[in-house]
Amino acid sequence: MSLVDTIRDHVAEHRSGMVVDLVFAVVWVTVVTALFDVLDGPTWAYYLCMLAGVVAYFTFFGSLDAARDRDD
Template sequence: MTDADHIDEPDADESLADRVRSHVRGNRTGMIQDLAFAVAWVTLASLLYDFAFAGAPQWVLYMFMLAGIPAYFGFFISLEIAKEQR
């Protein structure tokens, strides 16, 4: 869902650490957004399961976690649409 500035083809003499560093440099903002969304979603799902649905079976927690996948794409697609409309 994030835009990379450019996609590098790995060089034969480039180490794994150099490739990782280059990838992180090109996708830094997107990686931070993804991490923030994941932490917020897992926290919300865990709190809902622990307090609002305390007597629910374990599979309810797994369904909350699984619902994070469409929530992630829905959130970032709507964010892109909102940015385009500005």
């Protein structure tokens, strides 16, 4: 199996999850950027909020998985 076939299979298998990840990232970056454009906050706080997006992502989707496991 070639590298291209491996990538194609991976994308086909995880397509919906990849789209959700992309939407979450785009929305998070858009909201934080718009907020800091309005508030004119310090650069370090902007980067801290961007980093908080990683924590928010794993917390949100981790709790979603836990809720789905509890329902099953």
